[in-house]
Amino acid sequence: GQQVMQIPQYQHVQEGEDFTTYCNSSTTLSNIQWYKQRPGGHPVFLIQLVKSGEVKKQKRLTFQFGEAKKNSSLHITATQTTDVGTYFCAGPSTDSWGKFQFGAGTQVVVTP
């Protein structure tokens, strides 16, 4: 069945450094969404990418959708302590319209 995989599972970052987390799907996606979950909180929608090769920025966060629409990345510049949390990507399930398959997430820990 369809799989959405995220790497790395954990990311320890020094404050001020950059890092990238990756999302890979076993199938071509019509779109991909990214969510952030703060410790003890609930997932919150960040962004949706639809077009092949699309790049979107939100302040220090840069999201990219691969040319083949099977992978995506989230790059964070100059990491801050407010970036702590788990970042999930989610792609539409191939077996039912409207449902999303979530990756296992990348847990980000920031060291001051």
Next chain:
Amino acid sequence: NAGVTQTPKFQVLKTGQSMTLQCAQDMNHNSMYWYRQDPGMGLRLIYYSASEGTTDKGEVPNGYNVSRLNKREFSLRLESAAPSQTSVYFCASQTADNSPLHFGNGTRLTVT
């Protein structure tokens, strides 16, 4: 401006007990979802409801039942709780296919 409301926030059950998790949304969304979140496994879909009066199984439906009582409310029932159902449960809603998911604050369930 409540969004998605889940009750209760915390619950401890003994093996074999039953309970219902409640979820209500005030955004007039058509689709509603129940997910469970376990460490390192992301969000796994239990059941979803594309519209009032319809429900469908997700990835991990065994041991659960759902009711879409009306457009606002979608409840999840555990008939005979098992320790394997210890998890954090999130309800989510969505206005249309492939639109962002709006999550509730979650219910942390422990089954002993």
